[in-house]
Amino acid sequence: MSLQTSKDELVIGLVSVSDRASGGVYEDKGIPALQDWLAAAITTPYRIEPRLIPDERAQIEQTLVDLVDQAGCHLVLTTGGTGPARRDVTPEATLAIGTKEMPGFGEQMRQISLQFVPTAILSRQVAVIRENDSHAALVMNLPGQPKAIKETLEGLKDADGKVLVGGIFAAVPYCIDLIGGPYIDTNPAVTTAWRPKSAQRPASTQDNA
């Protein structure tokens, strides 16, 4: 297990998978919801690579491969296409481009989402690592309902901000450390990254490490 995190700029791919939003039937709310949440949660500088595409498996696979292999993303979040309907194929496309499956993320997201909606059981969302010769990325599926983005990433808090159910984003920064990506710092008012003590860096040393 290596903790050689990279000094590269953090690059995050956002993929909204929706027939109707990509076809102009309704306005895409997936990418804006992802952007807003990340802007509040991540304090490390980062660049976004957004993509809006239909529920076509080949196009989803190609988009994910391009984001990791060409655009150099360290993290890719998809939204939409995780349900049981005939055109919902985001999990299949994600598994096809992954080199390692990360089942804990999908399991935890369904647990979290069940606190919000009983239909959470219908989401087949998965997460994978994609490794190429030069780097690796974490690719995770979120449900298509725009409100599900904050729910799954952040979890559930009470009126005083006390965490009732932890969101999955807390596990993302250390996962990116372990696959050799940049050190991600978060805003604790939104989400606190879980890292073992040995992997934590004081804020002032992060640029020099």
Ligand SMILES: Nc1ncnc2c1ncn2[C@@H]1O[C@H](COP(=O)(O)OP(=O)(O)OP(=O)(O)O)[C@@H](O)[C@H]1O
């Ligand atoms: N990108 C999006 N922007 C805005 N709303 C969305 C988006 N994706 C989904 N939704 C909303 O969430 C609901 C459930 O999402 P789901 O992914 O199941 O969509 P869908 O019924 O498969 O249709 P489509 O793929 O055309 O968005 C949609 O009916 C829509 O109201």
Ligand SMILES: Nc1nc2c(c(=O)[nH]1)N[C@H]1C(S)=C(S)[C@@H](COP(=O)(O)O)O[C@H]1N2
């Ligand atoms: N947190 C959360 N998870 C959720 C939902 C939601 O509103 N919030 N909607 C559910 C519903 S209604 C469905 S059908 C599945 C799959 O949605 P998708 O096909 O839009 O990805 O996600 C589920 N997971």
